[in-house]
Amino acid sequence: MTTGLAALAPGEDVPVTIPRDPAREAARRELSEPVYHQDDPNLIQRGIDWIWDTIGDLLSATSGAAPGGWVGIAVIVLVVLLAALALRLRLGRLRTPTGGERALFDERPLTAAEHRAAAERHSAAQHWDAAVRERMRALVRGLEERTLLDPRPGRTADEAATAAGRVLPEHAARLRAAARAFDDVCYGGRHAGPDTYQHLRDLDVDVENTKPLLPSAPGGAVR
Numbered sequence: 001m002t003t004g005l006a007a008l009a010p011g012e013d014v015p016v017t018i019p020r021d022p023a024r025e026a027a028r029r030e031l032s033e034p035v036y037h038q039d040d041p042n043l044i045q046r047g048i049d050w051i052w053d054t055i056g057d058l059l060s061a062t063s064g065a066a067p068g069g070w071v072g073i074a075v076i077v078l079v080v081l082l083a084a085l086a087l088r089l090r091l092g093r094l095r096t097p098t099g100g101e102r103a104l105f106d107e108r109p110l111t112a113a114e115h116r117a118a119a120e121r122h123s124a125a126q127h128w129d130a131a132v133r134e135r136m137r138a139l140v141r142g143l144e145e146r147t148l149l150d151p152r153p154g155r156t157a158d159e160a161a162t163a164a165g166r167v168l169p170e171h172a173a174r175l176r177a178a179a180r181a182f183d184d185v186c187y188g189g190r191h192a193g194p195d196t197y198q199h200l201r202d203l204d205v206d207v208e209n210t211k212p213l214l215p216s217a218p219g220g221a222v223r
Helices: 020-031 043-065 069-091 112-122 126-147 157-167 171-187 192-206
Strands: 005-008 015-018
Touching: 020 192, 112 126, 112 192, 126 157, 126 171, 126 192, 171 192
Parallel strands: none
Antiparallel strands: 005 015
């Protein structure tokens, strides 16, 4: 049996035997010509095809392991999506966890009067969320300016309301409600309305005109 490729030499009728390795190399060179590859997919397309093939293999393996095959997978995915939706509707927007609450004041220091003026501008424009934020800051800054609260960077609205309630016990419940309204607007995904702002505005005025219950410590610092 001939081990190579037979061909006729020019001008002869006797076949010429070509060794196997040179024949393979000649065929390789021939097939490497661009004309044979002009319809091949480009690099990006080959990458996309590989990704889809891999995903298909994974899904096929999963369908074989999951009860009910593809129908089982569809049911499992649907149940997970419905559970996530139900949890989202139940909890609303995720709030900052306890211990990681953001500070009441997050910009350059302003006076109580400046915060009140900003709140009134937002109120006039019916931007109630911003109005509530600024009025709560005005209330707390006013207590700091009266030395009823010690100025403390990083203080939260809840902390301020708790401390203020000790020196203004008659307003303690309203102060806590104001802090909750502030947190709901800032971090709870809820929106304020004119009533919320009016309650906070009235509280700010009342607090400003209330004589505090001072402790025995000089300066009335609340810690």
